[in-house]
Amino acid sequence: MYGFIGAVCAAIPAQPLLGAGGTQTPKMLTRKIKLWDINAHITCRLCNGYLIDATTVTECLHTFCRSCLVKYLEENNTCPTCRIVIHQSHPLQYIGHDRTMQDIVYKLVPGLQEAEMKKQREFYHKLGMEVPGDIKGETCSAKQHLDSHRNGETKTDENSNKETSEEKQEEDNDYHRSDEQVSICLECNSSKLRGLKRKWIRCSAQATVLHLKKFIAKKLNLSSFNELDILCNEEILGKDHTLKFVVVTRWRFKKAPLLLHYRPKMDLL
Numbered sequence: 001m002y003g004f005i006g007a008v009c010a011a012i013p014a015q016p017l018l019g020a021g022g023t024q025t026p027k028m029l030t031r032k033i034k035l036w037d038i039n040a041h042i043t044c045r046l047c048n049g050y051l052i053d054a055t056t057v058t059e060c061l062h063t064f065c066r067s068c069l070v071k072y073l074e075e076n077n078t079c080p081t082c083r084i085v086i087h088q089s090h091p092l093q094y095i096g097h098d099r100t101m102q103d104i105v106y107k108l109v110p111g112l113q114e115a116e117m118k119k120q121r122e123f124y125h126k127l128g129m130e131v132p133g134d135i136k137g138e139t140c141s142a143k144q145h146l147d148s149h150r151n152g153e154t155k156t157d158e159n160s161n162k163e164t165s166e167e168k169q170e171e172d173n174d175y176h177r178s179d180e181q182v183s184i185c186l187e188c189n190s191s192k193l194r195g196l197k198r199k200w201i202r203c204s205a206q207a208t209v210l211h212l213k214k215f216i217a218k219k220l221n222l223s224s225f226n227e228l229d230i231l232c233n234e235e236i237l238g239k240d241h242t243l244k245f246v247v248v249t250r251w252r253f254k255k256a257p258l259l260l261h262y263r264p265k266m267d268l269l
Helices: 001-009 035-042 066-073 099-108 110-126 133-150 157-174 209-219 243-250
Strands: 053-059 063-065 095-097 183-187 200-204 228-232 259-266
Touching: 001 183, 001 200, 035 099, 035 133, 053 099, 053 110, 053 133, 066 243, 099 110, 183 209, 209 243, 209 259, 243 259
Parallel strands: 183 259
Antiparallel strands: 053 063, 053 095, 183 200, 228 259
């Protein structure tokens, strides 16, 4: 990992050196490297392709494509790289989306993000399904970014700041309504807790299990959301799992809504 970070840092131009009196010297601390030299650090060991939806094992910090890792862990409980045991019975609870790594991969590999968004759009169109809002947003953003570079357009800091603030305001007012949505039924399977008055909810697919814990704790007036476990198919869900991840891995061939149960927390041995 240290070698990878060093390689990425080498690919990013450093600031000019300051000489006496604060003047800039012409020497730049830059070093060009080939993408081939860092391919081993940004590819998935399972499919040998560039990382897509980069997901990291929390025990050893090795990273893979999410779909590759989930499929592998359906029949195994060890890391594909170092063979360390992730967890004896619930390995999927000890992996998490690595947004930083995915951003690095998209920045280093030209056209990868645009190509992946195109594949996802074609997949949804082929099934006759509506393209989720988050995929539309990422596609438009990537296209605008590429067009600006191809046309040689440059923006002043004032215009950039103005557009950034406008985009941020639009995002704040959206409340993730343009995201892919998931319908959920929250059932209580313990006599120690009461059921929710409104157990049917609909929210962003990017929401996590932790968000649901906080929601339930607030509705039931619990002192802490850490007192809860949320289960799907009688399996405890990790707090960092997104609802999209839960649907894909545990509710793939079942009809909506996604049925989840909550109960007082039980420590796993």
